[in-house]
Amino acid sequence: MPRQARARVTVDTIFEASIQVLLSDGLVRLTTTRVAERAGVSVGTMYQYFPHKQALIHALNERYLQVLADRIEDACRKQHGAPVAQMVESLVTTYWQAKTERAEVTRVLYQSVVELDNRSLIEAFGRRVDAATAAMFASASDAVFADLHTVNLTLLTSIFGTVRSVFERDLPAFEADAVLGQLIVMCKAYLEAVRQAA
Amino acid sequence: MPRQARARVTVDTIFEASIQVLLSDGLVRLTTTRVAERAGVSVGTMYQYFPHKQALIHALNERYLQVLADRIEDACRKQHGAPVAQMVESLVTTYWQAKTERAEVTRVLYQSVVELDNRSLIEAFGRRVDAATAAMFASASDAVFADLHTVNLTLLTSIFGTVRSVFERDLPAFEADAVLGQLIVMCKAYLEAVRQAA
Amino acid sequence: MPRQARARVTVDTIFEASIQVLLSDGLVRLTTTRVAERAGVSVGTMYQYFPHKQALIHALNERYLQVLADRIEDACRKQHGAPVAQMVESLVTTYWQAKTERAEVTRVLYQSVVELDNRSLIEAFGRRVDAATAAMFASASDAVFADLHTVNLTLLTSIFGTVRSVFERDLPAFEADAVLGQLIVMCKAYLEAVRQAA
């Protein structure tokens, strides 16, 4: 195995170990020693790849957000040229699924951010997603928006904010489903409104 | 000064010191010693009022959420009998103001929650706010809802979620204002839709 | 109630509280605050009677050893003029009973000695008991000893040492009884031997 590939594997192992430790022991017990142990490497090796603990957590979150952004971009691409209603539905579903698939991981990663200044991470993520959804909405088969930027930002913020709120309040499934359903209704109503206004 | 009043003052001093430390040093540097120092009391005294660090952070968040819930309840009471559109506007404004008035405090308190099992806190807050907004919407002068519970939950979650998202993305003022304005449009459109559906 | 009597009561209450704390929480958790609490007095009051923690523990052990010495002196007096065999039996029984009556108290008090330089206490106790048993043996109806001092010291040391060993090894009752029985046999055999030798 070439050097780079091996490094890649090691890093991935460390990432996975970090998540496992986070899941089983919590952020407070996330120590470099424990992660290295779980990953089956020495602390020394870990410091070869991450110059300090923060770097590890940063990379962890970066990777998570990258994967998330990938998924969202992908979903957006698939809706190219579709009617807006369907786009909105797709966004809600995609984001909700990403969050709930590995709900506990989502939760602990969100915790781990405390050890970071995550502003830049959030911004980078925001920019990617903004661009993806803006492109999607611009391609809608049944709508043209006077102020695409604002509409996009509004839909994005409200969909992501609401989904996250539902997730964090840990609502019972039937209520969560109901709210998400209504969220779609809401977005559609909004789109109808701004289209008329246009 | 009577005993109780003195205790009250000490506790408030400690709260304020905690926030100051959180602001200047961050959660990771929030140590019992540092808080005590900043509060001008000894560690020992701190431990007379808070049996351990967690208790301090818990109390801090509890107090914050109580004040927030108070404000929301108050705002809801003031809108009793008003038209729904106005209610929605009031909710957005109140929550946004509460968040931005002491923006940094809001941010650091959100961080500090990591050291807690804040489930019960969030739940208690959720229940109070749910009740307040449900009562408000039920009194609307211009609308009756078939499924008040779901409508309420939807509005609540989306308003709070969206406002928080705007807040955390740290959008420039003009964009933030635009999105919040659109959020109100969105809610109104939704209310129109569910009213028609009823 | 006159001043002195009240002081006496308070001191006794504190003693009893100390023992209770020792029993329920162990030596490590024996804090001045806890003792005061259990005794129903303030720490300040406690410091009126005992200038520091050591003084309390010292007094506690002093009292215990005084009561013990009292009992032994009493038992010795009662055996005045009796045959030596009976004296030896009485000593074993008295000491064993004193230890086992409140076995746990004996044990914890023995622990508490660590916080002290108990040399003087032990010496004072030794002197009193030495004198009492020497006087007793001197009055024996059936024996005269050439070297009373040594015989006395030997019996004393071996009886007390053995009884304590049995107590601390926590032997099952039947074994403890057997050993104590044999101890008496041993002492009698010894007395027979030194009498012949004389």
Add this chain to the structure above:
Amino acid sequence: MPRQARARVTVDTIFEASIQVLLSDGLVRLTTTRVAERAGVSVGTMYQYFPHKQALIHALNERYLQVLADRIEDACRKQHGAPVAQMVESLVTTYWQAKTERAEVTRVLYQSVVELDNRSLIEAFGRRVDAATAAMFASASDAVFADLHTVNLTLLTSIFGTVRSVFERDLPAFEADAVLGQLIVMCKAYLEAVRQAA
């Protein structure tokens, strides 16, 4: 130096340092920091070998009792087949020497036990010694015992108890010698008596 050997050295250094601290500062001042300092290692290193303070003290006592038991077993083996009188003498001498050789160490270790639940330690020690002396007495060239178990237990308890009592009362040398001499007389007289009884 191989890894294991180095670890062994470190552990021994820590043990010796603990004893030094115990000797010079007493149990109450036996802190992990002080021990580490005296041993010339960092606290962290200490915690690599002993997960907590208790473990250190436990190990310290365990080692002491092991060495002591080794010596007693050795002495017993050497008396195999000898006459009982000689066996008894050997036991007294061995135990006394073990205690007095490093008298102060013996004393401080006895103190340190307070921080432990030493029941298991004492039991293990008791079992080993019981077995060794029982085997020795069973091999006596000049005596057979009807109830070896009880005789053994009696001799053991009285010899060890008496020796310890002499040790702890800190008697002047001439008195200590006299009492130990008499103790041997006593044991012999006892053996004579139980042999006759058999």
Add this chain to the structure above:
DNA sequence: CATGAATGAGGGTTCATTCAT
């Protein structure tokens, strides 16, 4: 005299980081 809140030195323990092997 009694009270008990306040003090703060000092305790046990952890863990990010280094560096000799």
Add this chain to the structure above:
DNA sequence: CATGAATGAACCCTCATTCAT
């Protein structure tokens, strides 16, 4: 390059003692 023992600053918390009320 990998290893993991060693480091020690820093953490949270306790408790004997004091002193204003």
